Amino acid sequence: MTDLKLRVKEMIIERLKLEGMAPGQIEDQAPLFGDGLGLDSIDALELVLGIEQVFGVKIEDEAAGMKAFKSVQALTDFIAEHRKA
């Protein structure tokens, strides 16, 4: 697991209070919403705020969110792409 992906998983667990869950239990390709982790719209807002706080990356609108929240892998790629090095 890359360093960034691990930090993304840790941020998800901490921000959404997924107590008892380890980063290794979140699949890279599983969808965050719906069938995967089963997150809802309030979780989406928490993630948007967490991503901004931890990685300094803004998810501006729902279109960007749709792309970024497809999976942990997609979110990691999104952060890597938009983060100022």
Next chain:
Amino acid sequence: MTDIQAHLPHRYPFLLVDRVLEREPGVRVVAEKLVTNSEPYLQGHFAERPLVPGVLLLEMLAQAGGFLEAEPLHGAAIFLAGVQDARFKAPAFPGDRLRLEVEAEGAFAGLMKVKGTVSCEGRSLCTAILLVKRL
């Protein structure tokens, strides 16, 4: 001076904001509610010792949060979607002038996260995070 009834759809006996003192849409609002003996809910809460129900302090913060929206809320339904970390530190009594401070923490896809504090004479009575959904 903000026209409260022009902005919020709430009316007596459920309009719980008397004045808006400071207002920066999307950022921060400070409002005020003077608790009077004639508030209907004080009749039974409680008969011998009237005090404002804690859930109504949350409602006051939610209504104050309505002023974070730049546009009037008539016709636009706005709902409480969540309450997090609510703390009630001391009760509010008739005669108290309550200061309602709300700050926007962020928004995404029609949901807004708001941090609120109810205080009286510099003393914090209630703090909570509210999630507000606009449809």
